[in-house]
Structures are given as structure tokens and as C-alpha cells.
Amino acid sequence: MTDEQIERYSRHIILKEVGGTGQRKLLDGRVLIIGAGGLGAPIALYLAAAGVGTIGIADADDVDLSNLQRQVIHFTPDIGTPKVESARRKMQAINPDVTVVTYKEWISAANIAAIIAEYDFVIDGTDNFAAKFLINDACVLAGKPYSHGGILQFDGQTITVQPGESACYRCIFPEPPPKDAIPTCSRAGVIGVLPGVVGTIQATEAIKFLLGTGELLTNRLLTYSALRMKFREVPLKRSPTCPVCGDHPVITELRDELDALTVCDLETR
Incomplete structure (x- = not known):
């Protein structure tokens, strides 16, 4: 690393769990975020x-304009402006x-496998079930570890999936609920600070x-209630x-799972 990098990452480097070797791993790492x-x-x-x-x-x-109450990168x-370009500039x-690689496109069954293949770890930042089930299936079939996150109103949840080793999203929810059975944040609302906690x-x-x-958040669904200021951990195991x-x-x-052109809105509204 350069002298500037050593200074920039100095608070990481002094951590025994990170050090210079760990910071090099981060610099060499590749992470995909689906949803800006x-x-x-x-x-x-x-x-x-x-x-x-x-x-x-x-x-x-x-x-x-309605994004700005919680989407703090914009x-x-x-x-x-395209969200991916707005995000890239800030990052x-x-x-x-x-290096920020932008994909201004809907993620669908047609393109997700090729996109996630380029990354070490995937993060689901979407707000609809069609996208969430697709991301889970693509990562499981590709053996790609990923983090699921979901928010609505004052509540959030997250779990990390390591395919072949831990429970996946479908182990908890085998199939999506009927369309419109659960409202999105654009319909039900979301407190602005909530995605900051889960994200x-x-x-x-x-x-x-x-x-x-x-220790990764595998086989454990972590839920958070902002109103009660409580976290709860639900133990899970892979479903046969x-x-x-x-x-x-x-x-x-x-x-x-659903019409990707009309449902897979890959932002957390």
C-alpha cells in the first residue's frame, strides 16, 4: 500500500483482526449491491x-424527491439523475x-447469473419479493454468498446466506406471497433511519x-424493531x-417469480 493508503486505512490496520493483510483483502475484494x-x-x-x-x-x-428522506447517498x-451514477460519484x-461498476438495468433471470459471477459477495438491497427470491435462487445456484435485507415501516430484518452451508431465504419462505398481499415501502411508508441500521x-x-x-449472520434471522428499539435473533437451519x-x-x-418489467423495482422505496 502507498503511504496515503496506510494513512487512510490506519484505523483498520491497527485492528489485529484486520491489519495490513486484511486491508489488502478488502482492496482486492469485489462486492455487488443490488439496489441503490x-x-x-x-x-x-x-x-x-x-x-x-x-x-x-x-x-x-x-x-x-421522495427518495431523499432516507436514501442518504443521493x-x-x-x-x-440515474441512481447508480449519483451513487458512484459519492462513493x-x-x-x-x-472502482465502481454501474448497472442501470433491471435485474432479471436473464442477466443476474452473468452479473453476480464477477463478485465475491452479493448484497440484496431491494424492496420486493420478486427480486428477493430471484437473488436468493441465483446466489444459491451459483454458490455465491450473499446478505438479505428487508425493511418496512419501523421494522427490518437481515440474514447472511452461505450456499451449501446455511439456510437460504427459501428455507424460511418457500415461495412469495400473493401479489400485493404485503405493501411496499412506497405504499406503507418507512421511517428514514431504518435502512441505515439494517444496511x-x-x-x-x-x-x-x-x-x-x-461470525457471519448465518442460520440466524436478525429482526429489528425501531419503535421498541429491540433486536431479536431467530435461529434457523437449512430445510431439507x-x-x-x-x-x-x-x-x-x-x-x-413475477413480471420483472413491472414488479422488480430494484430500489428500497
Whole structure:
């Protein structure tokens, strides 16, 4: 590392769990964030600041005024700008060491496998079930570790999935609920600080994975209630009847659970 990098990452380097070797692992790491909204915003900022060398960010939306209450990577002058470009500018302003790869497109069964193949770790920052089940299936089939996160109103949840070793999202929820059975944040609302709490946990999981240190949030669903200011940990285990990672999987190729063109809105509204 250069003298400037040693100074920039000095608070990491003095940690015995990181050191110079760990910081080099972060600089060599590759993380994909799907969604540049409420969850994706703090994730992207913290991964860039930490020095994760290559960060992909996927979102097809443009910044609008209603995003700014919680999507802290976007500013008022960014309204009308593609979210991925707005995010890229802030990430590289924080840390020019970082390479940001942008995908201004919907993530679907047609393109997700090729995109996640380029990364060590994937983070789900989406807000709809079609996207969440697709990300889970793609990561499980590709053997790609990932972090799931979800938020609504005052509540959030997150879990880390290591395919072949831990429970996956479908072990908990085998299939999506009926369309419109559970409202999105754009319909039900979300307190602005909530994605900051859940998103920073997801960013932490990515950093720990790249470092190879600590205990990942596998086989444990972590839930958070902002109103009660309480965390709860729900123990899980891989389901032998899981349709994608079970003993006799029935999902062996990717599919869009719902109409991706109308439902897979890959921002956390």
C-alpha cells in the first residue's frame, strides 16, 4: 500500500483482526449491491469508505424527491439523475481507490447469473419479493454468498446466506406471497433511519466475509424493531424440503417469480 493508503486505512490496520493483510483483502475484494435506494445507500458509502476495491451497484431508477428522506447517498441536485451514477460519484468522492461498476438495468433471470459471477459477495438491497427470491435462487445456484435485507415501516430484518452451508431465504419462505398481499415501502411508508441500521449490518457482513474474520449472520434471522428499539435473533437451519437448496430441489434454473418489467423495482422505496 502507498503511504496515503496506510494513512487512510490506519484505523483498520491497527485492528489485529484486520491489519495490513486484511486491508489488502478488502482492496482486492469485489462486492455487488443490488439496489441503490434506502438499504443500498449506507451499504455503498461504508463499503467505499472501507476500501472494498471493486463495488458493483445495480438499479434502473432515477433519483426523485421522495427518495431523499432516507436514501442518504443521493442529494437534492441529483434529482433526475440515474441512481447508480449519483451513487458512484459519492462513493468515489469518499474514496478514489474504489472502482465502481454501474448497472442501470433491471435485474432479471436473464442477466443476474452473468452479473453476480464477477463478485465475491452479493448484497440484496431491494424492496420486493420478486427480486428477493430471484437473488436468493441465483446466489444459491451459483454458490455465491450473499446478505438479505428487508425493511418496512419501523421494522427490518437481515440474514447472511452461505450456499451449501446455511439456510437460504427459501428455507424460511418457500415461495412469495400473493401479489400485493404485503405493501411496499412506497405504499406503507418507512421511517428514514431504518435502512441505515439494517444496511450497515449488511455492509458489516460483507466486510467480515472478505476479511475471513468473525461470525457471519448465518442460520440466524436478525429482526429489528425501531419503535421498541429491540433486536431479536431467530435461529434457523437449512430445510431439507427447500425448493432450491433442499435434498431434492425443484428449482434448478432461474425464473422471474413475477413480471420483472413491472414488479422488480430494484430500489428500497
